[in-house]
Amino acid sequence: MLWRLILQGLADLIWPPRTRCLVCEEPLAGCSEPVGLVCDACLNSMAFDPHEVRCANCTRPAYASDGLCAECAAGSPFGVVFSLGPHAGALREAVHHLKFEDRTELGAVLGRRLARRISVKFDCVVPVPLHRSRLRERGYNQAAIIGRQLADASGIPMHEDMLVRLRGTGHQAKLQRRNRLHNLQGAFGVTTATPPWAGGRVLLVDDVLTTGATAAAAATELYGSGARSVDLAVLAVSTTLVKGKLKTSP
Numbered sequence: 001m002l003w004r005l006i007l008q009g010l011a012d013l014i015w016p017p018r019t020r021c022l023v024c025e026e027p028l029a030g031c032s033e034p035v036g037l038v039c040d041a042c043l044n045s046m047a048f049d050p051h052e053v054r055c056a057n058c059t060r061p062a063y064a065s066d067g068l069c070a071e072c073a074a075g076s077p078f079g080v081v082f083s084l085g086p087h088a089g090a091l092r093e094a095v096h097h098l099k100f101e102d103r104t105e106l107g108a109v110l111g112r113r114l115a116r117r118i119s120v121k122f123d124c125v126v127p128v129p130l131h132r133s134r135l136r137e138r139g140y141n142q143a144a145i146i147g148r149q150l151a152d153a154s155g156i157p158m159h160e161d162m163l164v165r166l167r168g169t170g171h172q173a174k175l176q177r178r179n180r181l182h183n184l185q186g187a188f189g190v191t192t193a194t195p196p197w198a199g200g201r202v203l204l205v206d207d208v209l210t211t212g213a214t215a216a217a218a219a220t221e222l223y224g225s226g227a228r229s230v231d232l233a234v235l236a237v238s239t240t241l242v243k244g245k246l247k248t249s250p
């Protein structure tokens with residue numbers, strides 16, 4: 001007991017624990033998550049506006065009259081989308097820290113919260129892979145960090161190395177959807193002749209759902225290699241990029 005306290009004291013001296021929220025800089029005292037990086041107020045703000053009309057399938061803003069967004073009405077290759085909230089405010093900032101500021105612990109905190117939203121039983125988790133050059137540059141795949149939490153929460157395996165990105169696709173965020181789709185043709189591949197997801201229900205995992213072109217390309221590859229169904233889990237759903245191109249409901 002004593003040695004544990006001494007070790008903890010030493011660890012705190014070398015790596016002082018964060019005492020303020022990464023997002024709003026308010027003190028973290030009394031926060032609920034075991035790894036206190038984001039305060040409860042910020043965590044609780046990461047939710048959709050209950051009054052906003054959203055697609056029944058993917059949770060993106062829906063403007064088509066049948067309750068689906070234009071993407072899903074046109075036939076999205078992935079099924080249901082699970083998410084924490086819109087890619088805005090505290091959630092947007094937290095995702096940025098996770099992707100670009102090496103705050104991998106945030107992936108675990110947010111992944112655990114996302115896991116609580118997933119009520120369906122899956123056979124395995126597959127994170128959307130990064131190209132190896134991007135992985136080298138970043139040092140980690142944020143989708144795999146989130147995916148690990150989802151897999152552990154349901155006691156199912158995560159297959160990280162069998163769906164691969166065959167080539168770098170540049171910075172997707174700056175491309176229009178049409179260019180993205182073109183850019184993503186043949187972007188994914190499968191490294192095994194006997195994928196473990198064959199005949200199974202796959203939960204594909206990514207950090208943000210924007211146009212869905214990346215997730216769609218990955219889902220198509222999973223279906224092509226035998227998956228029975230592919231649903232998607234993301235931390236955040238982009239609302240701004242999609243709004244501009246969807247038709248407004250009457």
Ligand SMILES: [Zn+2]
Pocket residue numbers: 021022023024025026038039040041042043
């Ligand atoms: Zn905060």
Ligand SMILES: [Zn+2]
Pocket residue numbers: 055056057058059060068069070071072073
């Ligand atoms: Zn949709």
